[in-house]
Amino acid sequence: MVISLVGLCAREVVSDHSTSPCWLRWVPRELYRPLLEAAFTSCRPLAVGELVQRWPDRTLRVGGSRKEGQTAPNRLCIQALLLAVVRGLSDRRCFLQVLDLCGLQGDEGGMGDSMGGWSLTVALCTMVVQARAGAQRAHRREGERERKRFSAMEREKDVKRERGQWKREPKGDEADKKELGGNNKERMGSNGTLNEEELIKGVRRRMEIERRRDNVLTSVGGSRKETEEKDVNSDVLVHVRADLFVNARSWERVRVALSTFGPLKLQCRYLRVEEISVSSIRTLLDLLPRQGLLGIDVRYSSLGVAGLAELLPLLSTFPALKSLRLHYCNLDFRRDHPGQEEALRDLSQGLAKLQELRRLSLTALRLPGQLRVLLSSLPQPLEILELPYLSLSPADFAYLSNSHHASSLQQLDLSENHLDETTLPSVRRLLSQASSCLQHLSLSGCGLTDSLLALLLPSLGGCRALKSLALALNPLSMSGLMDLVRMGVRMPTLRHLLYPNPLEDYQPGLPNLPSSAQLLDWPLDEATEINTTSSQLNKVLMDSGRSGLFLTCDLLNYDKDLVD
Incomplete structure (x- = not known):
């Protein structure tokens, strides 16, 4: 740089x-x-x-x-x-x-x-609360200064008034000598002092002045709590926009900050919640401004079908919501429970109200055969669709390849959904439909063997806009891996390729068709020269002149977002 x-x-x-x-x-x-x-x-x-x-x-x-x-x-x-x-x-x-x-x-x-996201969220909430406390202290100090100034003015007026009154009224001896009118005689006693009636009127007048002064100070200085809160709430000086990360430990602090009115107003663009209940999520959503929220990410929360159906109508009140991500939220449609069809219908109707939704991520929700019910109700085609660990059936792949989403997908994640001869034609049709717009594709852990990959390579090569391709944890041999890289170098837009370790790099004893979990846990053979694989692949890159294509087998540190 x-x-x-x-x-x-x-x-x-x-x-x-x-x-x-x-x-x-x-x-x-x-x-x-x-x-x-x-x-x-x-x-x-x-x-x-x-x-x-x-x-x-x-x-x-x-x-x-x-x-x-x-x-x-x-x-x-x-x-x-x-x-x-x-x-x-x-x-x-x-x-x-x-x-x-x-x-x-x-x-x-x-x-x-x-x-990190959680620490930043806590720091932001603390900042909002501290700013409100500082504003309240400033209001109290200003009120006290105003109260003292007003009291000093009133005392000065009273002193001037009393001095002027005694100066205008003659003394008792002079009144007797000049024989003033009855009006003065009634006001003055025999010894030259104010009579009882005038004293009572003076006290009442002072009490009235004090009462009016207290009312003025209440409206100006904020001596009462309600008036103080009203003054603070109507004075937002800085709007703070951020992505919030909330879990059970920080939920109460975030709730207080969102419900706090003061000089700082906290707004949320993307909300990520973990391990909190449906009622707590509802509380947070009720406190968020309706215009600012673009996405919500719910993880490790036992929503259940009923909980998700309860949240969807509330999500529809955010007109700019474009992203909905649900990861490990305990949605299981494989079990035979009464009312399952009604719950699916509620979910479909709730998703239909998300008019601006462009990204939908469903991880490990166990929805075999139900993809049509969920996705067909969306009014607009999706641009990002992530369906890892969903146990998709052949019917799901068939629907997806013919859906109105296929020709608009820019990012597709089908990781850990098993592919075989029955589902591969649908996947090829899906890639053909999305060939002009698909930029990121993940087929990691899908059980792709050399023979299946050979059938899929022409469709992959036809994706003209593809920038990143992830095929980790697939049981490919060195020969199949070389075919994959040769195809990748012929794709001018491809910049990142996450490839699997070939079967030859593992220690002996691996099954003939190992699963992705076995490939992840099985140790690599230290006796084998691991760098040999990397050097052979890099040689293919050098021979083709594709210096801009990055090859890696590091699954943990792979980040497709770096491509953009």
Whole structure:
């Protein structure tokens, strides 16, 4: 990656924090972005905080898709950013109104010191609550100052009024000598003081002034809790957009932050929930703004068919929802339970209301033979369809190849669904329908042998837009693997190929047709030169001149998203 001259200068400027008072006051607003990027890259949290606290633009976006080799921002820098946003609420030099952190999180427990999705969500919720508490303290201080100022003004008025009254009224001896009218005589006693009636009127007047003053202070300063909350709730200064990751440990904190009204308003683009109940998911969805949510990812939650049918009508109230992902959510249609047809009908009707859905991911939901019921109700064709571990039947493959989704698919994942001679024609028809738009395809663990792959290669080669192909954990020999790579180098758009270890690389004792689980657990033969396979495949790449095609057998670190 080539660094621009501005970027190099920005790194040098933020490298020494002791010089920041010299240059920060004079830096033009156009240089704030490169300086902030340099502070993130060089891990300078103090510089990050100072830049964000006086951010000159209305919008600050940090995160988004990262290029290959680019790591997520450091945890300390993200914490400094969040603290600076709170400080900037009271800084007149800060013009920030929208903070976009979508895509900022790194891998939880990954390499480096990046902040994962769960940690970032907790930090954001803490920031929102702290900002509200700070706003309440500021309102109380302002109310107290206003109360003191108003009291001082009233005391000053009373003093002036009393001084003027005694100055205008003559003393008792002078009144007797000048024989003033009866009106003055009634107001003054024999000793020159106010009579009882006038004293009572004065006390009542003071009480009325005090009552009016309390009412004014209540409306201005917020001495009462309800008025204070009303003032805080109506004063959103910064809208914070982020992807939220919620589980049982963080659910209560997220709920409080979403229901908190104050200077920071938390909005969600993609919501990922794990191991929480249907009622808790409903609570979160009720608290989210209807316009901002683009996708929801539910994992390891025992939704059941009834729970999913309960959530779908609520999901339909989000008009921009484009992605629905359900992973290991305990949906099992293989068991013979009463009311199963009615539950399927409810699911179909619920999916039919998701007008903008473009991505559907169903992992390990055990839906053999039910794909038509679910997908046929979707009003718009899907662009991303992920169906791993679904035990798809030949009828499911046949429906999918003829469905209205086939010609629009850009990403298809059929991993761990067994392919054989009965299902292969449907898969070939499906690839033919999607040949002009399919960009990412995964057929890992599908039981593809050399003979099945030979039948499938012409269809794979016809996918003109394919960028990544995953065929890991398939029982291929070295000969079949070489045929696969020769086909890949002839595809000009293909950039990533995840290939399986050939059967020759495993230790003896492997079955003739091993399953994907056996291939995953069976040890490789240390006596065999493993690098021989890699060198032979790389030789095919060099002979074809395809330096842009990346070959790997590393299943754990393979990431198709790096292609884009």
